[in-house]
Amino acid sequence: MVTISTEPRLPAVVRHLFPAFAGLPLGPLLTLSLRSLAGRQPRLFDRLGEHRTACYFIDPVDLGFAFTVVPDAERSIVRVVRKSEAATSSVQIRGPILTLLSLLDGTLDGDALFFSRIISISGRTEAVLALRNTIEDAELRPADLLGLRGALARLVDTGILGALGVARQMADRNSRREAPEA
Amino acid sequence: MTSGRMELVCPAGTPATLRAAVQAGADAVYCGFRDETNARNFPGLNFSGEELAEGVRFAHDHGSKVLVAINTFARVNDVGLWKKAADTAAECGANAIIAADIAVLDHVAKNHKQIRLHLSVQAAAATPEAIRFYADSFGIRRVVLPRVLSVQEIAALNRAIDVETEAFVFGGLCVMIEGRCYLSSYATGKSPNLNGVCSPPEMVSYDDEPNGTAARLSGFTIDRYEPGEPVGYPTLCKGKFKAGGKTSYLFEDPVTLNAGGMIAGLKAAGVTALKIEGRQRGKGYVTEVVRAFRKAVDAVEQGGDAIEIDRILAGQSEGSRQTAGAYSKKWR
Numbered sequence: 001m002v003t004i005s006t007e008p009r010l011p012a013v014v015r016h017l018f019p020a021f022a023g024l025p026l027g028p029l030l031t032l033s034l035r036s037l038a039g040r041q042p043r044l045f046d047r048l049g050e051h052r053t054a055c056y057f058i059d060p061v062d063l064g065f066a067f068t069v070v071p072d073a074e075r076s077i078v079r080v081v082r083k084s085e086a087a088t089s090s091v092q093i094r095g096p097i098l099t100l101l102s103l104l105d106g107t108l109d110g111d112a113l114f115f116s117r118i119i120s121i122s123g124r125t126e127a128v129l130a131l132r133n134t135i136e137d138a139e140l141r142p143a144d145l146l147g148l149r150g151a152l153a154r155l156v157d158t159g160i161l162g163a164l165g166v167a168r169q170m171a172d173r174n175s176r177r178e179a180p181e182a
Numbered sequence: 183m184t185s186g187r188m189e190l191v192c193p194a195g196t197p198a199t200l201r202a203a204v205q206a207g208a209d210a211v212y213c214g215f216r217d218e219t220n221a222r223n224f225p226g227l228n229f230s231g232e233e234l235a236e237g238v239r240f241a242h243d244h245g246s247k248v249l250v251a252i253n254t255f256a257r258v259n260d261v262g263l264w265k266k267a268a269d270t271a272a273e274c275g276a277n278a279i280i281a282a283d284i285a286v287l288d289h290v291a292k293n294h295k296q297i298r299l300h301l302s303v304q305a306a307a308a309t310p311e312a313i314r315f316y317a318d319s320f321g322i323r324r325v326v327l328p329r330v331l332s333v334q335e336i337a338a339l340n341r342a343i344d345v346e347t348e349a350f351v352f353g354g355l356c357v358m359i360e361g362r363c364y365l366s367s368y369a370t371g372k373s374p375n376l377n378g379v380c381s382p383p384e385m386v387s388y389d390d391e392p393n394g395t396a397a398r399l400s401g402f403t404i405d406r407y408e409p410g411e412p413v414g415y416p417t418l419c420k421g422k423f424k425a426g427g428k429t430s431y432l433f434e435d436p437v438t439l440n441a442g443g444m445i446a447g448l449k450a451a452g453v454t455a456l457k458i459e460g461r462q463r464g465k466g467y468v469t470e471v472v473r474a475f476r477k478a479v480d481a482v483e484q485g486g487d488a489i490e491i492d493r494i495l496a497g498q499s500e501g502s503r504q505t506a507g508a509y510s511k512k513w514r
Contacts, residue, residue: 047196047226109466116412122390126225126383133226136464137196 030067030078033145038073040147044138045073051130057081057089057123060097071131091127095119098168105161106139187483188445189455191249191348192472195227195462200237200248202465207476210247212280213237213461214378219267220251221304222461223378235274247277251461253302254378255283265289272297280326287320300324300348304375306362310342317345324348326457329355329439332511333447340452349448351441352471353459355434355507356419365418365433370400381417388413440504442475442491445482447509 038045045052052072059066068089070077086092093100099118102108110132113119121128138144142160143153192208194200203211214220216228229237238248250271256264264286271279272294279297281287282304290299303326307313316322324346327336340347356363366380367373374380385400395407397416404416414420420436422429441448445456456479458471478488 046230049225051225106465109464111464111467115414117410122388124384125386125388129227129383130225132464133196133224137198137226139198 027067027079030069031076033147034069034071034076034078035074036147037145038076041138041144042073044134045071047134047137048130051124051127054090054124054127055088056127056131057086057092058100059083059086059092059094060100061094062096071134089123091121091123091131093119093121093128098164101164102168104135104140105142105164106136110136186454188449188453188479189348190472190475190479191455191457193353193458193461193463193468194237195222195224197229197233197237199461199463199465199468201240202469203472204241204244204246206469206472208246208472210249210277210455211237211241212249212251212457214251214253215267215270217263217267218376218378219254219264221253221302221374221378222251223254224462225383227462231270231274234271234276238275242275248275249278249280249300250274250276251280251302252286253280253282253304255304255375256285257376261285261289268294278324284320287316287322291320298323300326302326303328303350308339310339313339313343313345317343324454326350330508333444333451333509336448336453337451346454347452348455348457349441349453350439350459351445351448351456352475353439355437355439355505363419366399369402369418381415386416435503435505437503437505439507440491441506441509442478442488444506444509445478445488449482 048071053070056069056071057066058069064083066081066083066085068077068079068081068085095113095118099108099113103110103113103119110119114121141153141157143149143156146156148156189209190207191210191212192203192206194203194211194213200211200213213234214222214228215234216230217223220228222228234248234250241248250267252264252267252271254264261283264283268279268281268286268290272290277298278300279286279290279294280300280302281290282302287299287301290297299320299322301307301313301316301322301324305316306328307316307325308328308331313325316325322345325343326348327339327350329350331339336347336349363374363380366382370382370385372379372382381399387398389396389398393406394409394411395413396403397405397407397413399416399418402418404418404421405414406422407413414436419433420431421433423432425432439459448456456475458475460467460471474489474491478491481487481489
């Protein structure tokens, strides 16, 4: 039996825009963003409890690199890593990048995605559950991660979420084209 | 027969889900604290005292009530955590406390007379005698009915008691006598009824193996899934086991209770409130299920039929299969 994910994957042309191992300073930028968020919303990280020091390996399967995240509030660390570095983490979460982003903004339900095998998890189940519940409650918008407020925040949210919506439609069309006949 | 409008009681595992449930049309939401005083003690779930106070304010501003589940059984000689939870719920302005342990019921009855007491399903009170005992001793105003009664039995029960009844209409089912499950305790050393967690996640693993993914609890293989096959959360009662040379769901099929088509019958049987299970579920699930039941309950209250609730909620069911459970006992 062959596993066929029906979730949208990035078109090949977009995938090739990203190098196999991102040289962009994504890690430091995301670290800064997460620490800044912790400064503004400290209660958000309380929900993780003891699992805030866990190392989460996030693997967007349609990109050539992965992330490790230690969501320890103002001591949070995000690193861009090679896919081979999964073994050093407490938890591994894998799925198409647009699906993982949808989890972050609450567009999609994490339980449903896991139970239908669109995303996969391994490692410490309790740490995954704590992260899932924390993200569920956080109701994060792109502007929250960027530290924006007011009209500018609304503008940025509209722009980024709109762009993500278009990207999902494109990826959906792409996935349908690439899926083999059942 | 209940004279008023039936109340829709909905789950809230987090403050965001509480707001979602209220906005989707819940008459009341039920929730618990972030400790072992409630039966959904999972990592990242539940409320701090501060969050509960904010949740109560939000719910009341929108015309909804908040019921706080303090429904596990207190440890021997250590009821302090449970009493403190009840005190905090009362301070936060909750409308009711849902409890099962008689020490907790007694504490609330003596110290917080302004707050309603609801008898949790964990108490497994299913006879007029048992319910009258709790009503006479602690002044309970409502009993959450165990999921073992038919609609006819509920009607007979309501004729014999003076307190309100609340019946589950959607969500997960337990096979054991409610409040007395030892399966998870046997496998993990943690009790759903004492620690508030069935199949604790720190003992759950999903292992990819050559013949599929094995879902395990504390090392026991509960189920095995083909690649690509939908998986479930491994609870022993819904595990697949081999017995007598045949592999099957030995205790209980992984199905979801859906009594959406029985709302009118439950109303006629005198049920006051309809309860949706699922404090561990996310906002999307809660919003969809609450909206569907809101429409169904409103339709029944206006004298019509429940909407096509089965079709709407098909995607939200465990294993995509539904049952009316004991409400329509065909085996008696």
